[in-house]
Amino acid sequence: MQSIEIELKSIIQLSQKVLISLGVGYNDAQLVVDSIIDAEMRGVESHGLMRLKPYVERIKKELVNTNPSIEVVKDRESIIVVDGDHGLGQVIADKTLDLCIDRLQTRSTIIAAVRNSNHFGTCGYYSRKAALKGYLAIVASNAGPTMAPWGGTTPLLGTNPIAVSFPVHDFDDFTLDMATSATAKGKIRTYESKSENIPIGWAIDEDGHDTTDPSSALGGTVLPLGAHKGYGLSMVVDVLCAGLSSASLSYEAESMTKSNRIANVGHFFMFVKISDLLSLDSFGKRMRDWFDGLKKSELRPGFKEILVPGEIENKKAKLNQEKININKKTYYELRELASNLGVI
Amino acid sequence: MQSIEIELKSIIQLSQKVLISLGVGYNDAQLVVDSIIDAEMRGVESHGLMRLKPYVERIKKELVNTNPSIEVVKDRESIIVVDGDHGLGQVIADKTLDLCIDRLQTRSTIIAAVRNSNHFGTCGYYSRKAALKGYLAIVASNAGPTMAPWGGTTPLLGTNPIAVSFPVHDFDDFTLDMATSATAKGKIRTYESKSENIPIGWAIDEDGHDTTDPSSALGGTVLPLGAHKGYGLSMVVDVLCAGLSSASLSYEAESMTKSNRIANVGHFFMFVKISDLLSLDSFGKRMRDWFDGLKKSELRPGFKEILVPGEIENKKAKLNQEKININKKTYYELRELASNLGVI
Numbered sequence: 001m002q003s004i005e006i007e008l009k010s011i012i013q014l015s016q017k018v019l020i021s022l023g024v025g026y027n028d029a030q031l032v033v034d035s036i037i038d039a040e041m042r043g044v045e046s047h048g049l050m051r052l053k054p055y056v057e058r059i060k061k062e063l064v065n066t067n068p069s070i071e072v073v074k075d076r077e078s079i080i081v082v083d084g085d086h087g088l089g090q091v092i093a094d095k096t097l098d099l100c101i102d103r104l105q106t107r108s109t110i111i112a113a114v115r116n117s118n119h120f121g122t123c124g125y126y127s128r129k130a131a132l133k134g135y136l137a138i139v140a141s142n143a144g145p146t147m148a149p150w151g152g153t154t155p156l157l158g159t160n161p162i163a164v165s166f167p168v169h170d171f172d173d174f175t176l177d178m179a180t181s182a183t184a185k186g187k188i189r190t191y192e193s194k195s196e197n198i199p200i201g202w203a204i205d206e207d208g209h210d211t212t213d214p215s216s217a218l219g220g221t222v223l224p225l226g227a228h229k230g231y232g233l234s235m236v237v238d239v240l241c242a243g244l245s246s247a248s249l250s251y252e253a254e255s256m257t258k259s260n261r262i263a264n265v266g267h268f269f270m271f272v273k274i275s276d277l278l279s280l281d282s283f284g285k286r287m288r289d290w291f292d293g294l295k296k297s298e299l300r301p302g303f304k305e306i307l308v309p310g311e312i313e314n315k316k317a318k319l320n321q322e323k324i325n326i327n328k329k330t331y332y333e334l335r336e337l338a339s340n341l342g343v344i
Numbered sequence: 345m346q347s348i349e350i351e352l353k354s355i356i357q358l359s360q361k362v363l364i365s366l367g368v369g370y371n372d373a374q375l376v377v378d379s380i381i382d383a384e385m386r387g388v389e390s391h392g393l394m395r396l397k398p399y400v401e402r403i404k405k406e407l408v409n410t411n412p413s414i415e416v417v418k419d420r421e422s423i424i425v426v427d428g429d430h431g432l433g434q435v436i437a438d439k440t441l442d443l444c445i446d447r448l449q450t451r452s453t454i455i456a457a458v459r460n461s462n463h464f465g466t467c468g469y470y471s472r473k474a475a476l477k478g479y480l481a482i483v484a485s486n487a488g489p490t491m492a493p494w495g496g497t498t499p500l501l502g503t504n505p506i507a508v509s510f511p512v513h514d515f516d517d518f519t520l521d522m523a524t525s526a527t528a529k530g531k532i533r534t535y536e537s538k539s540e541n542i543p544i545g546w547a548i549d550e551d552g553h554d555t556t557d558p559s560s561a562l563g564g565t566v567l568p569l570g571a572h573k574g575y576g577l578s579m580v581v582d583v584l585c586a587g588l589s590s591a592s593l594s595y596e597a598e599s600m601t602k603s604n605r606i607a608n609v610g611h612f613f614m615f616v617k618i619s620d621l622l623s624l625d626s627f628g629k630r631m632r633d634w635f636d637g638l639k640k641s642e643l644r645p646g647f648k649e650i651l652v653p654g655e656i657e658n659k660k661a662k663l664n665q666e667k668i669n670i671n672k673k674t675y676y677e678l679r680e681l682a683s684n685l686g687v688i
Contacts, residue, residue: 074621076451076452076453076620076621077422077451077452078421078422078451078452078453078454079452079453079616079620079621081621107420107421107422108420108421108422108423109420109422109423109453109455110422111453111616113621136583136584136587136588148641148644149638149639149641149650149652150650150651151641151643151644151647151648151649151650151651152638152641152642152643152644152647152650153641153642153643153644154640154641154642156637156638156641157638164576164580166583166587174579174583176573176576176577176579176580178573178576182570204644207645208642208643208644208645209645225569225570225573226526226569226570226573226574228653229520229522229569229570230570231653232508232520232522232653233520235518235520235652235653236508236520238634239480239510239518239631240480243480243510243627243630243631244480244616244618244621244622245621246622249630249634251634251637251638270614272423272455272588274588276420276423277418277420277423277425277457277588277589278588278590283587286587286593287583287587290582290593290595293500293595294493294496294500294501294595295493296498297492297493297495297496297497297498297500298492298496298497298498298552299495299496299497299552300492300495300496300497300548300552301551301552301553303495303496304495305495306493306494306495306496307494307495308493308579309572309575309576309579
């Protein structure tokens with residue numbers, strides 16, 4: 001991989017400056033960059049620094065509001081609808097997370113459906129935060145159309161990711177964070193930037209044929225996870241994020257890499273206060289015993305160990321506390337962006 | 345397929361008699377048989393009549409309580425924990441559904457975690473019922489171990505299915521009902537009973553090698569849906585069903601085809617009262633427009649139309665209102681069961 005080692009502190013400062021130069025407040029810029037850097041640190045390059053450029057594009061075109069009034073527009077106690085006023089997705093999602101955690105002081109579950117938002121980074125960023133506070137969390141987001149319904153070639157569904165996290169005793173959190181497509185479009189872009197082929201089953205070209213060429217795939221559509229099942233799951237995420245909140249369904253939205261109109265992305269959050277059902281300690285220990293049990297499985301030929309969801313990412317994050325390897329193309333793109341904005 | 349056409353009424357009566365002869369109450373027998381026949385009518389043979397035999401085995405061994413006291417053991421308003429007292433899964437699930445729908449008269453969301461239950465048929469049977477009453481429903485169940493963690497060969501996870509349903513205007517409900525494994529073990533049994541090969545990717549043999557032979561697959565473990573993602577989803581279902589309720593996690597349970605000990609299966613239910621967020625009519629119409637939009641997708645070579653989850657099953661159910669084709673082996677097994685119990 002064509003990568004370059006950079007001090008974490010310097011890349012964070014540079015990214016924050018880029019956003020601040022466009023009118024994003026300091027705290028908001030800090031939050032957005034934290035979500036992007038968190039993804040880079042965990043090896044989720046597709047949701048890392050390469051996202052900054054499209055964010056900047058959308059802010060410049062005033063499709064993203066840098067000073068939003070985020071409001072609870074419907075309050076039904078156990079479920080709220082939040083209007084993000086077209087702010088940066090991370091700002092809206094973090095505020096929603098705070099609202100929900102605040103409610104969990106006095107109640108056992110809370111659901112939030114969010115509309116008028118934008119791309120918010122990874123779902124796992126928020127679900128993990130909640131897990132570390134002792135909650136079981138489900139976080140999902142819809143996205144502009146990049147995937148066809150099963151059997152079709154017209155992109156009408158998003159990669160519509162979903163994450164689930166919960167706390168585990170003496171172990172990092174469990175975080176399953178996955179696109180409901182076979183892959184994320186950003187991951188195909190990573191392959192393209194490395195000039196590598198993608199596996200069969202990830203995407204089809206514009207005529208509906210299987211392809212291993214990332215450029216053909218980006219001109220076509222990604223395939224759903226596990227065929228018709230991923231198609232169904234993507235629809236479920238769409239209805240949870242947009243059907244309940246009145247955000248745009250994927251087929252009404254545009255891809256976040258384009259910037260022609262307001263996104264109106266929708267999100268879905270659900271939290272369960274575990275300690276209202278059983279002691280958090282016994283829950284966490286039971287989960288830990290379970291993981292230990294799963295790790296004792298006999299291995300298939302070619303596998304070295306059983307991992308639980310989020311484990312690799314947590315290990316990577318620990319290795320990248322000071323310095324981090326950034327894809328060269330992405331890094332120079334960021335430098336160019338910063339230079340054009342006059343912040344370096 | 346070796347099948348035989350039977351009048352629906354006669355197969356229902358025969359199945360009910362089998363259960364009643366073992367001490368199951370009339371209403372409960374009606375409910376269990378309704379869930380089984382519903383699966384047959386929808387073409388979900390794996391959850392149809394072939395399940396009756398293992399139910400009978402477990403009742404005979406007193407591992408299933410035919411007269412359970414189903415109770416809410418924890419009540420946190422927006423989340424309840426239900427103890428099924430080892431009754432038939434369908435009886436417990438339907439009672440839980442009633443409890444939840446009752447709560448939805450005065451609130452917008454409700455979650456139920458259920459323990460000390462048994463196999464309850466398809467998840468979609470319950471989620472669809474709720475959708476037809478105007479709710480968005482998520483229903484999941486864990487199950488005994490038949491699937492290995494990703495990279496392993498030891499069955500420590502269940503096929504752990506999940507269903508999501510919601511109402512649609514002038515269209516049958518949307519119901520995604522799927523195992524988090526690449527396939528359900530019952531489906532492999534269907535292939536075995538038809539002496540057909542299964543596709544690669546469904547299961548591995550006991551040494552961890554891919555197999556197309558249903559018998560080797562049944563001696564091995566099924567693979568998760570979409571590799572590591574289905575593994576993660578299966579764990580999520582396990583924690584929702586058993587982690588929250590203190591039911592057995594899949595790795596602590598035994599497969600429902602065995603009958604050596606109490607199952608303590610767990611379920612998870614979540615409902616959202618759509619009409620508390622927006623008009624049910626406008627929600628339903630928006631969903632219908634969306635389906636129409638998806639159906640307009642260009643088709644891939646080899647596909648004839650775009651279907652939405654549950655559409656095929658609903659169409660089949662309408663064709664099977666009077667008579668139904670039952671797998672011959674399953675039918676004669678049921679006759680033998682009935683004869684041994686002295687009800688024919």
